[in-house]
Amino acid sequence: MSTSHQNGTSAPQEVVKAPRVADLRTVSWSESLDEKELDVPGTPRAPRTSTTPGHEHCTFHHDMELDHRPPTRESLLPDMSRSYRLLLSSLGEDPDRQGLLKTPERAAKAMLFFTKGYDQSLEEVLNDAVFDEDHDEMVVVKDIEMFSMCEHHLVPFYGKVSIGYLPKKKILGLSKLARIVEIFSRRLQVQERLTKQIAIAVTKAVDPAGVAVVVEGVHMCMVMRGVQKINSKTVTSTMLGVFRDDPKTREEFLNLVHSK
Ligand SMILES: Nc1nc2c(ncn2[C@@H]2O[C@H](COP(=O)(O)OP(=O)(O)OP(=O)(O)O)[C@@H](O)[C@H]2O)c(=O)[nH]1
Numbered sequence: 230m231s232t233s234h235q236n237g238t239s240a241p242q243e244v245v246k247a248p249r250v251a252d253l254r255t256v257s258w259s260e261s262l263d264e265k266e267l268d269v270p271g272t273p274r275a276p277r278t279s280t281t282p283g284h285e286h287c288t289f290h291h292d293m294e295l296d297h298r299p300p301t302r303e304s305l306l307p308d309m310s311r312s313y314r315l316l317l318s319s320l321g322e323d324p325d326r327q328g329l330l331k332t333p334e335r336a337a338k339a340m341l342f343f344t345k346g347y348d349q350s351l352e353e354v355l356n357d358a359v360f361d362e363d364h365d366e367m368v369v370v371k372d373i374e375m376f377s378m379c380e381h382h383l384v385p386f387y388g389k390v391s392i393g394y395l396p397k398k399k400i401l402g403l404s405k406l407a408r409i410v411e412i413f414s415r416r417l418q419v420q421e422r423l424t425k426q427i428a429i430a431v432t433k434a435v436d437p438a439g440v441a442v443v444v445e446g447v448h449m450c451m452v453m454r455g456v457q458k459i460n461s462k463t464v465t466s467t468m469l470g471v472f473r474d475d476p477k478t479r480e481e482f483l484n485l486v487h488s489k
Pocket residue numbers: 379380381418419420421448450451454455456
């Protein structure tokens with residue numbers, strides 16, 4: 230099965246081999262955790278097919294990773310720029326006026342940046358920075374800045390993420406926790422799914438005794454429009470393994486997160 234990728238230029242269309250279902254990446258969850266615990270809420274059980282023109286044969290992985298990747302994300306720019314140009318016209322603007330001439334392309338580039346997480350995989354980001362270490366005390370990295378895009382209104386939500394895990398002989402390069410936040414926040418998201426995806430990724434990376442993630446977010450869709458509550462914050466958490474089962478471990482994590 231093959232599909233062509235339309236890039237809107239006169240260059241020959243590149244033919245991309247779409248993955249067979251059997252070739253799709255599979256997720257090997259940690260055997261020590263109940264698979265049900267690792268379900269990401271709101272994601273389809275069966276692979277979902279893209280509705281993007283030119284990508285009809287492409288399948289999304291059930292954790293929302295795009296299984297088929299275009300040759301480069303930049304090749305999406307012409308189609309995206311055309312869409313933004315149409316949007317400007319729909320607003321009654323003149324897309325040919327001087328100030329707006331480059332806006333469609335700029336906006337397309339910005340959107341590609343806001344969603345660059347689709348183009349990253351956990352394996353690439355970890356870069357083998359998983360180290361054997363006889364350490365079984367809690368590791369917490371807190372207040373990691375996060376910028377994401379609400380999938381309902383396509384406006385930003387932002388905030389901070391705190392991650393804790395209890396190692397079982399394996400530790401993760403500290404920066405990789407922040408990089409994991411980037412993979413999943415730089416996508417169209419809801420905060421609940423983002424929280425769980427981060428926890429699952431840490432579990433997959435180091436198979437710890439438990440993982441805890443707390444996300445505090447400000448949703449611009451609730452601030453700039455809609456209900457217009459400028460001070461509201463949304464707090465979500467995912468507790469896996471010992472953080473779920475042992476209240477003392479959970480309390481220790483929450484105390485560390487809330488301490489100044
Ligand atoms: N649970 C959850 N809801 C979100 C998130 N981001 C946005 N929403 C909500 O998505 C909902 C969409 O509701 P709709 O009634 O379909 O859309 P709407 O008319 O724009 O809703 P209002 O925002 O209430 O004006 C709203 O309640 C948003 O607050 C998120 O990360 N998690």
